[in-house]
Amino acid sequence: MRVARVSALAVGLLILVLLLGFFLRTHLFAPAHVAAPDAPMMTRQNGSIVVRDGSPLQxxxxxxxxxxxxxxxxxVLPAQVVPIPDHQVNVLAPATGRIMSVAVQLGQHVSRGQVLATIAASDLDQAWADDRRARAALDFAKRAYDRARGVLAAGGNAVKDLESARNDLAQAEAESQRTHQRLQVLGARSDYAAxxxxxxxxxxxxxVSTTNMAVGENITDSTAVQMTLLDLSSVWVAAAVPEDRTDDLAGNVTLDITFPAMPGRHCAGPMATLDPLVKPDTRRVNAYVVCPNSDGTLxxxxxxxxxxxxxxxxxxxxPKSALLMNNDQVSVFIETSPRVFQRRVVTIIYDEGDDVRVQSGLSAGERVVTSGAILLNDD
Structure with a gap:
């Protein structure tokens, strides 16, 4: 009985030793597990940088x-409002004579066909008389021609008599046309003829911008300007350009106009024309832009x-954020294909603001790293 107990105890101790050995081998003396290293976030291939897909760098x-x-x-140039040349009309008296009435005054708006003044003109009386004589002669010549043609048809007249009557009719028509046109030039109207x-x-x-007319004044020179009328529905603004900047006026240039005396008033448009000569006193050339002026305030x-x-x-x-400084060179990173980047040296001009102008090294449409480029700069 005692021997059996000893045998069971020995078997138990053996099993315990075996379990302890297995535990020690498995947990204490087993080689430590080594984690596989992560792939690098970027690599170099043929002079380009390839960024790993899904990496924090990307x-x-x-x-x-x-x-x-x-x-x-x-x-910014000094400028001044001027009338458009073909919108400025000098009004001359159609004939010499005495001014009988003046119907308008300085600054008044007038309409086309409106009577500005009336003039008693002796030349007009002569023109009306010449026109009446010419009309009478034309009527007589027409009747003479019709009579000559009828007599010739009846065989009682020679052909030369008909030709003479036709010639008289042609001369009478020409004289009547001349006298009628003379009345038109003088501005004659039948309601003023009496x-x-x-x-x-x-x-x-x-x-009416200027007037030199007064009732009772005699007009002795029909070439003298009596009134000046301005059509101010649109005006020119003349901008004085320095002579050393006139070469910049080639091509499509525009003018933005403001008026210090009229806050809020603005006008803009392309340059309409340019003075052919430099003004000797200012050494400037006027560039003109057309401004609408329906209210007449300009x-x-x-x-x-x-x-x-x-x-x-x-x-x-x-953007300036895309630039990298390498000694005396400025460079950027461009994306040549997805996740593939290449350094590009550029020539720039600094401007105020967030952007710079690139003179060389880039073309429109290329893709540039505008944020995080310093992370690729491992040189």
């Missing part, structure tokens, strides 16, 4: 396309300020 990079823009340079007067009529819609002589916008060449723009 998430830090912001890539945007290169944009191009047409820059403009601006000059008084021996000729009306001075406005040829355009406009404003009066000739009003001072203005003109900003002359001159188009420049198309520029490539990139």
């Amino acid at each position: 998430k830090r990079l912001v890539v945007t396309p290169v944009v191009s823009a047409r820059d403009t340079t601006a000059m 008084q021996g007067q000729v009306p001075l009529v406005s040829p355009v819609d406009g404003v 009066r000739p002589g009003l001072f203005a300020s003109a900003k002359l916008n001159i188009p420049a060449e198309v520029s490539i723009l990139v």
Whole structure:
């Protein structure tokens, strides 16, 4: 009995030793587990940097396309409102004589065909008399021609008599046409003929800017200007450009106009024309822009300020955040294909603001790293 107990105890001790050995081998003396190293976030291949897909580096990079823009340079110039030349009309008296009435005054708006003044003109009386004689002669010549043609048809007249009557008719028609046109030139109207007067009529819609007429005054020179009318429905603004900047006026330039005396009033448009000569006193050339003036508030002589916008060449723009400085060189990283980047040396011009102009090294449409480029800069 005692031997059996000893045998059972020995077997138990053996089993315990075996279990303890297995535990020690498995947990204490087993070689430590070594984790597999992560793949690098970027590698170099043929001079380019390849960023691992899904890596933290890829998430830090912001890539945007290169944009191009047409820059403009601006000059602020002194300017002044002037009438458009073909909207300024000098009114002359159609005939010499005495001024009987003046129907308008300085600054008044007038309409086309409106009577400005009346003139008693002796030349007009002579013109009406010549016209009446010419009409009477024409009527007589027509009747003589009809009579000669009828007599010839009856066989009682020679052909030369009909030809003579036809010649007299042609001369009478020419004289009647001449006297009628003379009345038109003088501005004669039948409702003024009885008084021996000729009306001075406005040829355009406009404003009376100057007048030299007074009732009772004698007009002795038919070439003297009696009134000046301005059509101010639109005006020119003349911007004075320095002579050393006239070469910039080639091409499509625009003018932005403001008026210091009229806050809020603005006008803009392309340059309409340019003075052919430099003004000797200012050494400037006037560039003109047309401004609408339906309310008539833009009066000739009003001072203005003109900003002359001159188009420049198309520029490539990139954010300053894309630039990397390497000694004396400026470079950027461009994405040549998905997750593949290449350094590119560029020539730039610094501007105020967040962007710079690239003179060389980039083209519009290329994709540039605009944020996180410093993480690729491992040189």
